[in-house]
Amino acid sequence: MRTLSSLDRPAAHAEHALVSAILHGDYPPGAALPAERELAVQLGVTRPTLREALQRLARDGWLTIQQGKPTLVNDYWRAGGLGVLSALAHPGNDLPADFIPNLLAVRLLLAPAYTRAAVERDPGPVADLLALAADLEAAPAAFAAFDWRVQHLLTVASGNPIYTLILNGFAGFYEPMARRYFARAEARAASFEFYRALQEVARRGDGAGAERLTRQAMQQSIDLWRADGEH
Numbered sequence: 315m316r317t318l319s320s321l322d323r324p325a326a327h328a329e330h331a332l333v334s335a336i337l338h339g340d341y342p343p344g345a346a347l348p349a350e351r352e353l354a355v356q357l358g359v360t361r362p363t364l365r366e367a368l369q370r371l372a373r374d375g376w377l378t379i380q381q382g383k384p385t386l387v388n389d390y391w392r393a394g395g396l397g398v399l400s401a402l403a404h405p406g407n408d409l410p411a412d413f414i415p416n417l418l419a420v421r422l423l424l425a426p427a428y429t430r431a432a433v434e435r436d437p438g439p440v441a442d443l444l445a446l447a448a449d450l451e452a453a454p455a456a457f458a459a460f461d462w463r464v465q466h467l468l469t470v471a472s473g474n475p476i477y478t479l480i481l482n483g484f485a486g487f488y489e490p491m492a493r494r495y496f497a498r499a500e501a502r503a504a505s506f507e508f509y510r511a512l513q514e515v516a517r518r519g520d521g522a523g524a525e526r527l528t529r530q531a532m533q534q535s536i537d538l539w540r541a542d543g544e545h
Contacts, residue, residue, distance in 0.1 A: 328357045328367035333401045336376060336387055346384035347377070374398055399483030414491060417484070418539060422532040424477065425465070429512070429528040432471035434521035443467055444513035447506060457502050458492035464509070501538050504531070 335341050347353055347368075354364040368385060371377045374397030378386045390398050402413070432440050443464060450460055462485075469477035481488075496502050508531040515523035 324359045324363045325366040325370070328359045328364055329370055330401075331357055332367065332371060333376065336390070337402075341387045343387055343389040345387045347387065349384075370397075374401070376401075396479060396483045399480075400486070402487070414539065415536070417491075418532070418536045422529065422536065424480070425468070425532050426525045426529040428472040428474065428477045429468050430521040430525035431473060432468045433516050433519060433524040435473050436471040437516045437519045440467060440471055441513050441516035444509045444516060447509035447513070450506070450509075452499075452502060454493040454496040454502075455489075457496040457505060458489045461492055461496075461505065462488055495535070495539060495542075498538065498542060501535070504534055504538065 332341075332347075341347060348356065350361055350364060354361045357364065359367075368377060368379060372379045375388055375394035376390055376398070378388055378393075380386070388394070447460065450456055465481060466478070469481050496505070508527065511527050512524060515527060
């Protein structure tokens with residue numbers, strides 16, 4: 315395993331460097347990358363290593379590779395897949411200014427659905443985890459870590475693994491962003507009330523109630539984020 319990891323590092327370095335350059339606008343959508351030989355020199359890797367990195371980025375939707383033509387940079391918002399989320403979550407990559415509001419809007423669409431499914435399908439573990447909120451430390455980091463546990467369990471308990479894959483795509487920055495959100499006492503109080511109310515409906519197996527509560531909580535989180543000017 316050590317050998318494979320060691321061999322993979324140059325390609326991973328090249329991949330991360332190119333993603334960073336794309337996110338910083340050095341290679342905007344529609345731009346052509348430098349010729350392979352020149353780009354390999356710039357990145358300090360061999361051409362086979364560069365090709366490996368380019369293939370990975372093309373697979374994830376960052377690039378379009380055309381035989382005999384320059385490699386083009388895609389609009390990653392339109393052409394990207396879950397791999398783009400993982401790259402955005404990499405430490406050191408600056409998130410686009412509208413990323414968090416867009417993320418919260420997507421959560422508003424998805425979370426009510428997977429929460430309802432979880433409460434209808436497997437409410438016991440959901441209610442048991444939410445009961446732990448009663449002893450939750452009133453600190454941003456504690457709330458951020460607990461909220462991740464809750465969302466992850468809800469996706470798993472929903473029975474649809476695609477929800478979990480999507481959520482895992484945000485793993486790298488979910489808690490850092492959540493710590494910023496939970497820095498406000500108002501946000502912690504709102505989530506504490508949500509956990510308490512959701513525990514009650516989970517105990518009853520009330521999927522419709524869980525969906526309604528979650529939709530309200532997700533909308534409230536958007537409102538609080540915007541009110542705090544964190545966008």
